[in-house]
Amino acid sequence: MAKKDTFGEGNVLRFTGTFEDEQTKELVDPSHVAFGWRVNGGAITIHEYGVDAEIVRQDVGTYYIDVDSTHHAGVWVWEWQSTGVAQALTSGSISVTQASIPFIL
Numbered sequence: 001m002a003k004k005d006t007f008g009e010g011n012v013l014r015f016t017g018t019f020e021d022e023q024t025k026e027l028v029d030p031s032h033v034a035f036g037w038r039v040n041g042g043a044i045t046i047h048e049y050g051v052d053a054e055i056v057r058q059d060v061g062t063y064y065i066d067v068d069s070t071h072h073a074g075v076w077v078w079e080w081q082s083t084g085v086a087q088a089l090t091s092g093s094i095s096v097t098q099a100s101i102p103f104i105l
Contacts, residue, residue: 009099029061030088033055039074047065054067063080073097075094
């Protein structure tokens, strides 16, 4: 995710997760990769690499997901999780501001 923490509703947001071996610091592919997000404490949406096409392996140890923020204004909480090799948990939050002009799509 970019360093910016406020986005306008309707943007496609890219969340990137990188996973490295704790000892060598080299990027490695975990045994299992998942990404979860929710808005304003609502329902959690979870995507799993190899199950859901939304998570893309960009390179060794680097994965991303693009999420459409249309109709999802509010405070987003997101989290990357991995298990096995390079087990990790990284989380954060961003704000998506409501569009000032209603969507026509």
